Amino acid sequence: MADAPSSIPVVSAHNLVKRFGEFTAVDGIDVEVRPGEAFGFLGPNGAGKSSTMRMIGCVSPVTSGELRIFGMDPATHGRQIRSRIGVVPQTDQLDMELSVEENLIIYGRYFDLPRRLCRERAAELLEFVQLSDRATSKVEPLSGGMKRRVTIARALINDPELLLLDEPTTGLDPQARHVLWDRLYRLKQRGVTLVLTTHYMDEAEQLCDRLVVMDQGRIAAEGSPRELIQRHSTREVLELRYVPGQNELQAERLQGLGDRVEVLPDRVLVYADDGEAALREVHNRDAMPESSLVRRSSLEDVFLALTGRTLND
Amino acid sequence: MTETGIGIAAAAPAVGVRGAIRVWERHWKLHSFYWRSDLMGAVVQPLLYLMGMGLGVGALVDSQGAGLLGGVSYLAFVAPAVIAAAAMNVAAQESVWPLMAGFKWSNAFQAMCATPITAAQVAGGTLLWLTTKVTISTVGVGAVLMLFPATRTVGVLAAIPAGIVTGLAYGLAISAWTATRESDTSFPVILRFFILPMFLFAGVFFPVDQLPDPIPLIVWAVPLWHGVELSRGAVIGGLDPAMAAIHIAILLVWVGIGFLACTQTFTRRLTP
Ligand SMILES: Nc1ncnc2c1ncn2[C@@H]1O[C@H](COP(=O)(O)OP(=O)(O)O)[C@@H](O)[C@H]1O
Ligand SMILES: [Mg+2]
Numbered sequence: 192m193a194d195a196p197s198s199i200p201v202v203s204a205h206n207l208v209k210r211f212g213e214f215t216a217v218d219g220i221d222v223e224v225r226p227g228e229a230f231g232f233l234g235p236n237g238a239g240k241s242s243t244m245r246m247i248g249c250v251s252p253v254t255s256g257e258l259r260i261f262g263m264d265p266a267t268h269g270r271q272i273r274s275r276i277g278v279v280p281q282t283d284q285l286d287m288e289l290s291v292e293e294n295l296i297i298y299g300r301y302f303d304l305p306r307r308l309c310r311e312r313a314a315e316l317l318e319f320v321q322l323s324d325r326a327t328s329k330v331e332p333l334s335g336g337m338k339r340r341v342t343i344a345r346a347l348i349n350d351p352e353l354l355l356l357d358e359p360t361t362g363l364d365p366q367a368r369h370v371l372w373d374r375l376y377r378l379k380q381r382g383v384t385l386v387l388t389t390h391y392m393d394e395a396e397q398l399c400d401r402l403v404v405m406d407q408g409r410i411a412a413e414g415s416p417r418e419l420i421q422r423h424s425t426r427e428v429l430e431l432r433y434v435p436g437q438n439e440l441q442a443e444r445l446q447g448l449g450d451r452v453e454v455l456p457d458r459v460l461v462y463a464d465d466g467e468a469a470l471r472e473v474h475n476r477d478a479m480p481e482s483s484l485v486r487r488s489s490l491e492d493v494f495l496a497l498t499g500r501t502l503n504d
Numbered sequence: 505m506t507e508t509g510i511g512i513a514a515a516a517p518a519v520g521v522r523g524a525i526r527v528w529e530r531h532w533k534l535h536s537f538y539w540r541s542d543l544m545g546a547v548v549q550p551l552l553y554l555m556g557m558g559l560g561v562g563a564l565v566d567s568q569g570a571g572l573l574g575g576v577s578y579l580a581f582v583a584p585a586v587i588a589a590a591a592m593n594v595a596a597q598e599s600v601w602p603l604m605a606g607f608k609w610s611n612a613f614q615a616m617c618a619t620p621i622t623a624a625q626v627a628g629g630t631l632l633w634l635t636t637k638v639t640i641s642t643v644g645v646g647a648v649l650m651l652f653p654a655t656r657t658v659g660v661l662a663a664i665p666a667g668i669v670t671g672l673a674y675g676l677a678i679s680a681w682t683a684t685r686e687s688d689t690s691f692p693v694i695l696r697f698f699i700l701p702m703f704l705f706a707g708v709f710f711p712v713d714q715l716p717d718p719i720p721l722i723v724w725a726v727p728l729w730h731g732v733e734l735s736r737g738a739v740i741g742g743l744d745p746a747m748a749a750i751h752i753a754i755l756l757v758w759v760g761i762g763f764l765a766c767t768q769t770f771t772r773r774l775t776p
């Protein structure tokens with residue numbers, strides 16, 4: 192018996208590769224995104240996230256490997272696939288001279304939607320992203336967060352089943368980010384499949400049901416944020432700040448403490464299930480820091496454990 | 505089964521043209537802010553131009569005797585050629601900075617390619633848009649020609665399409681180039697060292713056989729010269745039908761190759 196349509200993965204990639212000349216940007220990744228899921232690519236700049244998104248968006252041809260979107264091959268069904276997805280690119284691609292609603296209507300026309308339907312949907316979507324009062328103003332003077340919301344509204348004009356978001360909140364202030372996250376969460380509740388990239392671990396934790404940690408074109412780990420933290424880090428982390436230049440020296444005294452000790456340029460991290468207990472031991476060993484902090488492990492720690500580097504360096 | 509296959513194959517070009525029209529719609533929308541300056545450029549500029557060149561310089565040339573230009577006034581000699589020259593200038597201008605904006609500064613073309621629109625349709629929309637701009641311009645110059653008794657002929661109606669094709673020959677070739685550029689440094693060079701010399705030496709202001717030897721041969725490679733021969737011949741007469749066919753064929757080859765080049769370079773740029 193054939194699979195029910197809903198069980199077909201929205202995105203499935205096997206050994207997916209993207210090369211630009213000699214350079215390999217995406218180096219054989221395997222991904223499967225299920226309907227209704229919020230799926231993330233977490234990785235630093237240059238990891239190959241945008242290159243992957245452009246292949247999924249059927250804009251950039253696959254170099255090798257297999258990619259299927261809604262079960263279709265981008266090489267032969269690019270137009271059909273693109274008509275069912277919405278794309279929020281890494282940088283906004285709005286027409287600055289046009290009004291907010293004109294941007295949406297013109298974009299809707301690319302999907303061959305009737306002008307009247309474009310106008311109706313534009314009004315609804317501007318309501319959804321809380322920009323109705325800006326419908327007739329030009330895009331140019333809007334804040335970064337508002338432009339981002341225009342881009343998201345525009346990407347929804349064709350009522351997509353899959354929304355691709357490439358670094359949706361990079362460069363936005365915390366408040367603008369929270370507004371965006373809230374809207375994306377609502378979309379997910381409506382059943383839209385979300386695939387997003389980010390180099391913010393808090394964004395990945397907030398939005399993603401499942402994610403892959405990507406580095407240098409490869410996938411280092413996969414799972415839910417909680418699974419990844421459980422698998423690759425301790426429950427808590429003790430952060431110690433010493434006088435500049437003292438990190439390496441003090442770290443020697445901390446050897447054997449907790450599961451693992453990481454020395455970063457600006458701080459020393461002690462991975463331990465009980466951070467307070469670790470801190471007492473630091474005091475016992477006479478390695479008093481300038482300041483200390485106990486926190487829960489995050490995806491940042493997962494990334495550090497997997498790659499030996501921080502996400503945003 | 506086969507019927508649907510044939511149906512889809514037959515519908516494909518129609519879908520292609522529809523997409524190109526959607527791309528054109530955006531160009532038109534953006535442009536609707538500038539129609540006043542366009543009209544100025546299309547009508548007022550050639551009018552001033554022809555009054556200066558045709559009436560001013562013309563008075564001087566014509567005083568040398570009517571035999572100089574085969575019996576026509578200097579105004580009647582220059583004015584029809586301005587249809588082709590204006591088309592070249594408008595198309596060249598439109599194919600540098602305004603087109604680059606779509607690739608680089610607004611990234612509007614990349615945005616289109618995230619929708620069912622293909623890179624080839626972006627090229628098709630650019631072709632339609634260049635045609636629009638060049639049509640506005642050539643019709644404008646044509647209207648100015650109707651103001652002067654010496655050039656008030658039905659031939660103007662034939663000169664307009666000749667001008668449009670000339671404009672497209674330039675616009676598409678330059679657009680294909682622009683699609684390969686990361687910066688705009690080459691644009692002033694194109695306008696000053698390619699377009700301007702053609703404007704000056706490809707037969708708009710004087711017959712090319714006035715020029716020293718290799719040049720009358722070289723102009724065969726210059727679309728403007730073919731456009732000038734066609735538009736001038738259409739308006740003041742004296743065009744051999746066989747030669748006209750050759751001029752048209754050469755211009756169409758330019759347009760065809762230019763469009764193919766555009767689909768290639770647009771695709772390479774937009775689908776990396
Ligand atoms: N069109 C391109 N041509 C050449 N190299 C590219 C191109 N696009 C991306 N790259 C390179 O591929 C690598 C991955 O880039 P990208 O996918 O943008 O990463 P990310 O989005 O994770 O920051 C980078 O080193 C980048 O320079
Ligand atoms: Mg990126």
